[in-house]
Amino acid sequence: MGKRKRNKNTDNKLLVRTPFGTLRLAKKDAQHFKKTVMELQRTTDSLTRKDIGDWRNAWLLAINVDRPNRQRLYDIYRDVEVDLHLSGCIQQREGFVMARSFKLVNEKGDEDEEAANYFNTPWFKLLMKLALDANYWGHSLIELGNITTGINGRQTYDGVRLIPRKHVIPEYHCVVPDLGQDWHNGIDYHEPPFAEWLIEVGQPDNLGLFLKAATQTIPKKNALAFWDTFAEIFGMPMRIARTTSRDDKELAKMERMMADMGTEGWGIFQQGTEIEVVESTKGDAFNVYDKRIDRANSELSKLIIGQTMTIEDGSSLSQSETHLEVFQNIIEADCDNIRDMVNNQLLPHMVRHGFPLKGIHFDWDYSVDYTPEQQAAYEQLVLNNYEVDPAYFSEKYNMPVGERRQMLPPVAPPEPPQDDEDPKGNKTPKPDKKTRQEQNNRASESHQVRLNGRVQPIEGEANARPFFD
Structure with a gap:
């Protein structure tokens, strides 16, 4: 008997091409493989x-x-x-x-x-x-x-x-x-x-x-780098060493000493050497780089x-x-x-x-999300105008709430007596109309001011004039 021919269409369904080569999978494995996204060849950015x-x-x-x-x-x-x-x-x-x-x-x-x-x-x-x-x-x-x-x-x-x-x-x-x-x-x-x-x-x-x-971050990054370079050049004062020696060994020794000084404020030099510190006068970097x-x-x-x-x-x-x-x-x-x-x-x-x-x-x-103070004011406003189910407060604050208390109606203050008698029944005579008019006249005269021998009404009265002519 000859060999049975394989179904090419079936074989193609079981072939999975990956970055690591072509894999031949069983039917159940092929179905599981198709449910996931392929693994990618990751590279370093x-x-x-x-x-x-x-x-x-x-x-x-x-x-x-x-x-x-x-x-x-x-x-x-x-x-x-x-x-x-x-x-x-x-x-x-x-x-x-x-x-x-x-x-x-x-x-x-x-x-x-x-x-x-x-x-x-x-x-x-x-x-x-x-x-x-x-x-x-x-x-x-x-x-x-x-x-x-x-x-x-x-x-x-x-x-x-x-x-x-x-x-x-x-x-x-x-x-x-x-x-x-x-x-x-x-x-x-x-x-x-x-x-x-x-x-x-x-x-x-x-x-x-x-x-x-990117049109702003790239120039910004360059400006920061240039500002750092500016700080390195002009941020620290320049140190200049002068010497009369012509010995190469002494000059090399002085060069190493200047390079190794760093933040130290001392150095060992031969006699006749002068050290000069030159301060930078450049102060406009703020207006150039920072802006x-x-x-x-x-x-x-x-x-x-x-x-x-x-x-x-x-x-x-x-x-x-x-x-x-x-x-x-x-x-x-x-x-x-x-x-x-x-x-x-x-x-x-x-x-x-x-x-x-x-x-x-x-x-x-x-x-709307309220603050605790706003929430309290909001609830009080609703309680004063509407009937609220007690279950609202019980569920929100997780506390037992009973029946709402009955609010007593406000008691009106007693009205003042209509006659001339006081609340105790004592009779007090009404002041005479002429007596009240005399009291008002004396009060008006007491508000006048005397200046330079003349009596002037105070400021604010109908016929008021300045105190000084």
Whole structure:
């Protein structure tokens, strides 16, 4: 009997090409292998010095239509990311989004606290952070981890991770195993099974805010380096040694002594040697270097948070309030992007993975957060005007609350007597009308002032005149 021919189509399904070679897997192993993203050949990032010319060349490579390559641009972004002022702006912008409360709403529009417990996890916070980073890098491809059971018995992911950006070519939605490979050799992450485990954030042709930030961080880094060089040259006074000796050994000894003095204030020289200390007169470095650094910081603030006063010193309350409104608009835009990502990508993936979240919708909690003083005043205002269920206070403050006490109506004060009698019944005669008029006349005369032999009415009366003519 002849040998049975093998089915080539079946064999191709069991062949998996990896960076380490082609593997032939069993059927069950092949199915398991397709559920995970391939391991990539990681390489060490380049940390060489970059200038504006390198930035422009990297930009040209990234926008190439036929073979887009962002590797050199991401090397520049790595330098941009370590800028201290830029990092502060990013932390402020992302911090406002990460600190905002969210809620899960069911199909009826009611808040579902049980569904929210699936998102109060470390992996979801990391997912939000990686999604927000797409604003600056331009694109983020995030892989969901394996499904496990948490300590509370709920289904959860064991984490999320970012697919290395240098291996991702978002223009053609593919991942290349080795750096430098053409996108034709990559794997389309929009196709199953990879699409079921990946979250894509950012537009394919977006290069991120770091592209613009590099125009300020590169000159700023150079200005700091030049300022350090200036401090080395002109920061310390120059020491000049003069000697009449012509002996090479003595001159070499003096040279070593001057070089080794450092911060020491002494040295051993032969007789006839003069040491002169020349102070630097250059004092305008502050206006040259520091002003350039301040300008770069202000430009970075405008780029990331839209203004400068929420991270720098403001000049007035009205201006700071206007700048805060601009900043809040940027925060709202970031929140909208996160909400769309969760509702359109994450929740459908979780439902397919078996999470009981069908019909659940993610939204931000826009209820007002009060300070303890404001909360007490708010509750007192409501209590004074409306009937409040005691269960509200019992659940909020975790304390037993009984029935509300009946408030007694306020007692009106006694009215004064209408006749001439006092409360004890003693009769007091009314003062005579003529007597009251005489008392008023004497009081008016007592308010007059005598100056220079004349009596003048005080200031404020109808016929008042100056005290001195």
